[in-house]
Amino acid sequence: MSEYQTVDVVVIGAGAVGENAAGRAVQKGLSVVLVEADLVGGECSYWACMPSKALLSPGSTLKAARGVAGAREAVTGSLDVQQVLERRTSFTSNWDDSSQEEWVESAGITLERAQAIVSGEREVTLTRKDGSQARYRAEHAVVLATGSTPTIPPIDGLADLDYWTTRDATSASEVPASLAVVGGGVAGVELAQAWARLGAEVTVVARGGILANYPREASDLVLATLRAEGVTVLTDTSTNSVRHDGGAFVLDVGDGHTVTAEKLLISTGRHPNTAGIGLEELGIDPKEMESDDTGRVVGAGGWLYTVGDARGRVLLTHQGKYEARLTADAIAARSTGSLGDTAEEWSAFAATADTVAVPQVTFTDPQIAMVGRTVEQARDAGIDASETSLSIAVAGSALQVDDYEGWAQLVVDEERKVIVGATFAGPEVAELLHAATIAIVGEVPLDRLWHAVPAYPTVSEVWLRLLEQYGL
Numbered sequence: 001m002s003e004y005q006t007v008d009v010v011v012i013g014a015g016a017v018g019e020n021a022a023g024r025a026v027q028k029g030l031s032v033v034l035v036e037a038d039l040v041g042g043e044c045s046y047w048a049c050m051p052s053k054a055l056l057s058p059g060s061t062l063k064a065a066r067g068v069a070g071a072r073e074a075v076t077g078s079l080d081v082q083q084v085l086e087r088r089t090s091f092t093s094n095w096d097d098s099s100q101e102e103w104v105e106s107a108g109i110t111l112e113r114a115q116a117i118v119s120g121e122r123e124v125t126l127t128r129k130d131g132s133q134a135r136y137r138a139e140h141a142v143v144l145a146t147g148s149t150p151t152i153p154p155i156d157g158l159a160d161l162d163y164w165t166t167r168d169a170t171s172a173s174e175v176p177a178s179l180a181v182v183g184g185g186v187a188g189v190e191l192a193q194a195w196a197r198l199g200a201e202v203t204v205v206a207r208g209g210i211l212a213n214y215p216r217e218a219s220d221l222v223l224a225t226l227r228a229e230g231v232t233v234l235t236d237t238s239t240n241s242v243r244h245d246g247g248a249f250v251l252d253v254g255d256g257h258t259v260t261a262e263k264l265l266i267s268t269g270r271h272p273n274t275a276g277i278g279l280e281e282l283g284i285d286p287k288e289m290e291s292d293d294t295g296r297v298v299g300a301g302g303w304l305y306t307v308g309d310a311r312g313r314v315l316l317t318h319q320g321k322y323e324a325r326l327t328a329d330a331i332a333a334r335s336t337g338s339l340g341d342t343a344e345e346w347s348a349f350a351a352t353a354d355t356v357a358v359p360q361v362t363f364t365d366p367q368i369a370m371v372g373r374t375v376e377q378a379r380d381a382g383i384d385a386s387e388t389s390l391s392i393a394v395a396g397s398a399l400q401v402d403d404y405e406g407w408a409q410l411v412v413d414e415e416r417k418v419i420v421g422a423t424f425a426g427p428e429v430a431e432l433l434h435a436a437t438i439a440i441v442g443e444v445p446l447d448r449l450w451h452a453v454p455a456y457p458t459v460s461e462v463w464l465r466l467l468e469q470y471g472l
């Protein structure tokens with residue numbers, strides 16, 4: 001085994017989050033080694049956000065054009081499947097990470113293409129593809145940015161079958177004739193709509209409702225659209241067993257009913273990818289691992305941090321990158337002694353928004369965009385919360401699409417008179433979300449928000465309608 005090389009920080013995992021942690025730490029003057037076993041850029045760039053949105057957006061654009069009289073008449077064809085797939089592939093750079101590698105190098109980060117394990121306190125051992133090994137000692141921090149892996153449910157027969165995970169469903173080069181999707185979460189529903197619009201006959205099997213983390217009125221709009229477009233959505237339905245009969249997957253969904261499909265996508269959630277990377281040997285149980293608001297693992301001696309999906313708080317790229325920025329700043333501040341053990345809420349080192357203001361968008365058509373707490377979550381957190389909701393029907397929405405259908409909700413903390421949650425559902429509502437995020441993070445009092453006048457005629461006028469309905 002080679003001698004140690006000493007650096008300030010070792011970041012394990014060069015997904016979007018690890019790249020950000022490494023880049024920010026270098027900017028703060030620290031030397032950084034970034035270790036990646038697969039593609040630099042991680043899940044989001046190659047098998048998640050980018051390809052899934054690239055598969056969805058042409059269908060949404062087509063529907064938007066068909067929704068406007070005058071434009072509708074100009075739309076004479078359907079989606080060009082080959083072009084959609086090629087555009088998706090171009091967004092993944094054909095699963096080639098050379099441009100990301102160039103960025104890493106230009107940022108002054110040392111890239112190691114290797115499998116890493118945490119082999120001791122502040123110590124990381126790498127095994128490169130050619131079998132050679134290297135050891136690093138991290139003077140200030142080891143940052144786990146190892147992402148997440150799909151959680152596969154214990155369905156009878158499943159383990160023996162060659163089913164799709166989201167990696168396959170975002171990178172497939174042909175449209176299956178039929179697709180069964182187990183899991184009614186955001187990944188399953190987005191991919192169900194994408195492949196249905198490309199021509200697959202799609203059945204979603206959801207053990208509860210679909211998109212159950214959102215208010216029911218919002219997820220119902222998506223459910224209605226999926227069904228109107230021919231997607232079969234089985235809600236409150238368990239998959240008891242699955243087999244492959246030589247021609248197709250056959251799912252037993254109870255009461256003698258089966259679902260048959262050429263491909264089967266299992267999208268039943270993800271969990272942090274932190275098992276088997278040496279933590280157990282150091283006496284840290286990855287399943288029980290907790291980190292503070294700076295990302296520092298509690299009870300691990302102060303040198304181990306987690307960010308992004310590996311931290312497991314919020315499994316979203318933008319929120320992981322936020323954590324990465326703050327964690328890198330905390331490591332840099334601790335390296336000079338300017339930050340102690342704890343960081344104040346909303347300081348430059350504490351990921352406070354992780355618990356109160358996470359923006360999330362489901363990029364189906366219609367979209368759902370939500371930030372902060374639902375009214376139930378707010379009440380569970382002890383907040384005296386009220387909710388105000390309405391259908392989106394303003395001049396801006398009518399101009400955007402004929403027969404615009406949308407829904408919006410504000411959740412208000414009645415004691416502080418500030419917004420603690422907001423949801424918008426409808427075509428292209430994602431762009432309404434950041435205003436709500438700013439209102440929540442800024443704790444803008446409602447009587448001041450009353451002075452934030454939405455431009456006419458935009459969909460943002462729904463903000464005015466909501467505040468009027470609230471009683472301002």
Ligand SMILES: Cc1cc2nc3c(=O)[nH]c(=O)nc-3n(C[C@H](O)[C@H](O)[C@H](O)COP(=O)(O)OP(=O)(O)OC[C@H]3O[C@@H](n4cnc5c(N)ncnc54)[C@H](O)[C@@H]3O)c2cc1C
Binds near residue numbers: 308316
């Ligand atoms: C289908 C789908 C669609 C999604 N769409 C969105 C979206 O639209 N918007 C959004 O915000 N989020 C979306 N997400 C979530 C988003 O993909 C993740 O939150 C994000 O990729 C997490 O980034 P990360 O850097 O933490 O992890 P990852 O991107 O998973 O990166 C971790 C990296 O660590 C490497 N690694 C792991 N272990 C080791 C090791 N021991 N040694 C060396 N390298 C290692 C891996 O190879 C990987 O490259 C989506 C997820 C899915 C599944």
Ligand SMILES: NC(=O)c1ccc[n+]([C@@H]2O[C@H](COP(=O)([O-])OP(=O)(O)OC[C@H]3O[C@@H](n4cnc5c(N)ncnc54)[C@H](O)[C@@H]3O)[C@@H](O)[C@H]2O)c1
Binds near residue numbers: 182185211314315362
């Ligand atoms: N637009 C986006 O931002 C986006 C898109 C896709 C994925 N993601 C992220 O990726 C992560 C993974 O997505 P996901 O949809 O797999 O997870 P999810 O947690 O959103 O949904 C998982 C779904 O699977 C169901 N499920 C769980 N166990 C099951 C079982 N045993 N049998 C049947 N159903 C079961 C759950 O009830 C839930 O509906 C999410 O946490 C999300 O943050 C984000």
